[in-house]
Amino acid sequence: MNRRTFHNHLDGVREDLEGTELPSLEQTWEEAIEDARALMSDAILLGQEISSRRLEICNEAGDVLLTLAFADAIKPAP
Incomplete structure (x- = not known):
């Protein structure tokens, strides 16, 4: 397993200090999409x-492996 951190960016950085153990880069990408969708859902409920x-x-x-724009998380997968 590999530890991955998910840093949230907007007008600054909200660092993920704990990280998550994930076995592959593909599963890391899927986790990022789920996290972005959950954060957007919570934000929508707050207006x-x-x-x-x-x-x-x-x-x-600390090397950046992937970047996910939240807007891309709401687009259907091809």
Whole structure:
């Protein structure tokens, strides 16, 4: 398993200090999409619009592996 951190970006960075153990980059991407959708759902219930945010997914060394724009998380998969 590999530890991945999901840093939330908008006007600053909300760092994920704990990270999540995930076995593959594909599962990391799926987790990022689920997280973005959950955060947007919560924001909608509060009357907030956060689709301009993005998640940066990093490895344990802090290297950015993937970037997910929240807006891309609401598009249907091909």
